[in-house]
Amino acid sequence: xxxxxxxxxxxxxxxxxxxxxxxxxxxxxxxxxxxxxxxxxxxxxxxxxxxxxxxxxxxxxxxxxxxxxxxxxxxxxxxxxxxxxxxxxxxxxxxxxxxxxxxxxxxxxxxxxxxxxxxxxxxxxxxxxxxxxxxxxxxxxxxxxxxxxxxxxxxxxxxxxxxxxxxxxxxxxxxxxxxxxxxxxxxxxxxxxxxxxxxxxxxxxxxxxxxxxxxxxxxxxxxxxxxxxxxxxxxxxxxxxxxxxxxxxxxxxxxxxxxxxxxxxxxxxxxxxxxxxxxxxxxxxxxxxxxxxxxxxxxxxxxxxxxxxxxxxxxxxxxxxxxxxxxxxxxxxxxxxxxxxxxxxxxxxxxxxxxxxxxxxxxxxxxxxxxxxxxxxxxxxxxxxxxxxxxxxxxxxxxxxxxxxxxxxxxxxxxxxxxxxxxxxxxxxxxxxxxxxxxxxxxxxxxxxxxxxxxxxxxxxxxxxxxxxxxxxxxxxxxxxxxxxxxxxxxxxxxxxxxxxxxx
Amino acid sequence: xxxxxxxxxxxxxxxxxxxxxxxxxxxxxxxxxxxxxxxxxxxxxxxxxxxxxxxxxxxxxxxxxxxxxxxxxxxxxxxxxxxxxxxxxxxxxxxxxxxxxxxxxxxxxxxxxxxxxxxxxxxxxxxxxxxxxxxxxxxxxxxxxxxxxxxxxxxxxxxxxxxxxxxxxxxxxxxxxxxxxxxxxxxxxxxxxxxxxxxxxxxxxxxxxxxxxxxxxxxxxxxxxxxxxxxxxxxxxxxxxxxxxxxxxxxxxxxxxxxxxxx
Numbered sequence: 011x012x013x014x015x016x017x018x019x020x021x022x023x024x025x026x027x028x029x030x031x032x033x034x035x036x037x038x039x040x041x042x043x044x045x046x047x048x049x050x051x052x053x054x055x056x057x058x059x060x061x062x063x064x065x066x067x068x069x070x071x072x073x074x075x076x077x078x079x080x081x082x083x084x085x086x087x088x089x090x091x092x093x094x095x096x097x098x099x100x101x102x103x104x105x106x107x108x109x110x111x112x113x114x115x116x117x118x119x120x121x122x123x124x125x126x127x128x129x130x131x132x133x134x135x136x137x138x139x140x141x142x143x144x145x146x147x148x149x150x151x152x153x154x155x156x157x158x159x160x161x162x163x164x165x166x167x168x169x170x171x172x173x174x175x176x177x178x179x180x181x182x183x184x185x186x187x188x189x190x191x192x193x194x195x196x197x198x199x200x201x202x203x204x205x206x207x208x209x210x211x212x213x214x215x216x217x218x219x220x221x222x223x224x225x226x227x228x229x230x231x232x233x234x235x236x237x238x239x240x241x242x243x244x245x246x247x248x249x250x251x252x253x254x255x256x257x258x259x260x261x262x263x264x265x266x267x268x269x270x271x272x273x274x275x276x277x278x279x280x281x282x283x284x285x286x287x288x289x290x291x292x293x294x295x296x297x298x299x300x301x302x303x304x305x306x307x308x309x310x311x312x313x314x315x316x317x318x319x320x321x322x323x324x325x326x327x328x329x330x331x332x333x334x335x336x337x338x339x340x341x342x343x344x345x346x347x348x349x350x351x352x353x354x355x356x357x358x359x360x361x362x363x364x365x366x367x368x369x370x371x372x373x374x375x376x377x378x379x380x381x382x383x384x385x386x387x388x389x390x391x392x393x394x395x396x397x398x399x400x401x402x403x404x405x406x407x408x409x410x411x412x413x414x415x416x417x418x419x420x421x422x423x424x425x426x427x428x429x430x431x432x433x434x435x436x437x438x439x440x441x442x443x444x445x446x447x448x449x450x451x452x453x454x455x456x457x458x459x460x461x462x463x464x465x466x467x468x469x470x471x472x473x474x475x476x477x478x479x480x481x482x483x484x485x486x487x488x489x490x491x492x493x494x495x496x497x498x499x500x501x502x503x504x505x506x507x508x509x510x511x512x513x514x
Numbered sequence: 515x516x517x518x519x520x521x522x523x524x525x526x527x528x529x530x531x532x533x534x535x536x537x538x539x540x541x542x543x544x545x546x547x548x549x550x551x552x553x554x555x556x557x558x559x560x561x562x563x564x565x566x567x568x569x570x571x572x573x574x575x576x577x578x579x580x581x582x583x584x585x586x587x588x589x590x591x592x593x594x595x596x597x598x599x600x601x602x603x604x605x606x607x608x609x610x611x612x613x614x615x616x617x618x619x620x621x622x623x624x625x626x627x628x629x630x631x632x633x634x635x636x637x638x639x640x641x642x643x644x645x646x647x648x649x650x651x652x653x654x655x656x657x658x659x660x661x662x663x664x665x666x667x668x669x670x671x672x673x674x675x676x677x678x679x680x681x682x683x684x685x686x687x688x689x690x691x692x693x694x695x696x697x698x699x700x701x702x703x704x705x706x707x708x709x710x711x712x713x714x715x716x717x718x719x720x721x722x723x724x725x726x727x728x729x730x731x732x733x734x735x736x737x738x739x740x741x742x743x744x745x746x747x748x749x750x751x752x753x754x755x756x757x758x759x760x761x762x763x764x765x766x767x768x769x770x771x772x773x774x775x776x777x
Binding site: 077082083091102491505507 | 540544700745752765767
């Protein structure tokens with residue numbers, strides 16, 4: 011009996027080994043698995059037969075009780091596991107809660123005016139459909155969403171009607187409106203949801219004419235991505251040509267200034283100042299080394315922007331400049347604009363000039379929002395942005411939390427003026443908008459400026475920002491300090507135990 | 515109670531009084547450190563290559579999806595460690611019951627008024643303690659490396675929990691195998707065979723229908739263990755491993771009845 015069981019186990023082990031080694035169900039593996047299972051079954055039968063003849067009724071009762079105990083434990087384990095699976099309880103401990111819906115998606119679903127239908131169109135054997143199905147199921151758990159599935163081959167009329175280009179496409183239908191999503195990810199579905207709701211939050215006046223960032227340009231340093239994201243979130247964009255700007259129109263809710271390369275005309279700046287005095291709103295993104303002409307205006311409103319470059323050794327070299335000139339910020343002040351951002355949710359700036367906020371008038375509130383690390387300093391040498399000279403040293407420059415973004419509220423007779431200033435505009439360019447939490451910071455700044463604070467949220471990512479470097483130097487030090495030291499000590503202890511046993 | 519305490523003390527002394535336990539601890543700690551360091555180094559290198567000026571900085575669009583902490587570090591480390599544990603844990607548990615049975619000292623323990631259930635609980639408890647400490651020393655390095663990167667330890671704690679539960683499941687299987695034989699070799703080989711069989715039953719999917727394949731999938735260790743690597747702690751998966759321990763406890767307890775009857 012024992013020989014049979016041992017032979018069965020060996021045959022099973024070799025059968026499995028063959029399968030794992032080759033990844034194929036070969037004749038050898040099949041024969042071994044079959045023979046192993048048969049041998050084990052025969053050994054079990056023989057054991058039972060032996061017990062039947064060897065044991066008396068008392069022994070049989072003992073055995074039966076023991077077997078019932080095992081069966082009971084098995085039944086209990088299965089029942090508990092099934093109940094737990096049914097409850098669906100789970101905790102997402104990933105860095106970015108990547109298995110949970112983003113707060114913005116949950117909010118958008120909760121605010122749906124009526125039932126939304128999400129239809130997944132796919133080919134029968136498309137493996138991507140599984141993930142999309144799971145995503146749609148989680149949407150249905152969070153809001154009034156009915157999920158349907160159609161095979162593409164069965165729905166030629168829908169393919170034409172919704173303009174479906176291929177398998178794994180989701181069509182969201184809300185009343186008579188629909189949105190077709192060809193790459194169904196949480197981020198793309200969220201944007202489609204937002205478009206379906208078609209809410210208008212305001213009109214943005216985008217200043218143009220002095221080398222500002224171009225909201226219609228889809229080039230890497232263009233801002234078409236920001237424009238699209240703002241449109242998705244319900245803003246209309248109007249161009250304001252600075253050379254002919256005598257007055258900011260009354261229907262403009264917020265003025266957006268995207269890194270001008272030349273100084274704005276004094277008339278334009280005067281128009282902006284009158285607009286702010288009337289309770290207007292301004293979101294200004296400056297650039298180090300570029301005098302926009304707006305700096306004196308900002309200083310009068312409590313946000314000074316001295317020229318220079320923030321050097322933050324906490325950030326590595328990443329866009330052609332010296333290491334540290336492209337700060338990765340992870341320090342945020344408690345401000346509504348930065349709600350949800352924390353040291354784990356970083357923002358990236360490609361060269362930033364420092365800001366110095368201070369209160370200027372009674373009732374005004376000017377605050378820091380985004381800060382570089384406490385090891386950062388300000389260098390007046392703007393050439394750092396374009397050359398690579400190796401490690402930078404602060405010298406006598408004071409190292410402190412230097413401000414990258416600041417925001418101010420100014421109660422005025424015509425209404426409350428609001429200003430948000432960033433020391434960099436590239437962070438919102440097409441190249442960097444989707445990096446880390448840049449998109450959220452840029453959009454939330456606009457929402458805060460127009461007092462749509464309820465819209466401030468963290469949006470689902472097209473890609474999860476889980477690609478952070480771990481300093482190799484530290485990794486190597488820890489490897490030698492702990493990674494190798496611990497096994498060495500353990501082996502030493504094992505050796506001593508062995509020697510002691512030998513001499514005992 | 516005194517007898518139980520004495521038994522636990524004896525089990526601990528016999529475990530840590532042999533070089534096998536230290537060798538197992540060394541092996542797991544060393545394999546973890548080497549694999550983790552190697553994957554971390556590779557991850558950093560790839561990331562910095564993609565993040566260099568010519569590749570577009572840290573804009574996520576320029577870095578391929580697969581270059582991330584869990585796909586490049588946690589998943590491969592977990593996968594290798596899972597298989598390493600299958601090799602190591604039965605070597606530690608094979609002695610627990612089989613050695614006593616071979617020497618006949620199990621009869622002595624039964625004369626101490628301890629019930630078979632208490633004996634089984636004591637041996638399982640000590641084995642679980644060993645597995646937890648094995649994982650703790652192995653994880654010192656990954657925890658410190660991740661913590662230095664400022665990435666937060668939540669995901670790593672899910673990985674650690676998965677490894678501990680996997681280790682507990684394997685120790686349970688190893689102890690049951692040890693309880694049914696007096697040969698340490700048979701105990702270790704049968705534990706390896708059962709653990710490998712349960713590790714991934716998806717191989718059997720091509721032999722059976724869809725419904726049975728689903729059941730086999732639910733029985734497999736690997737998919738449940740992988741979900742911890744992904745950072746998700748699911749109650750069903752925790753109970754699955756607890757269930758293996760519960761059934762193993764009952765089966766090991768049954769081995770005493772079987773011994774009593776079959777002699």
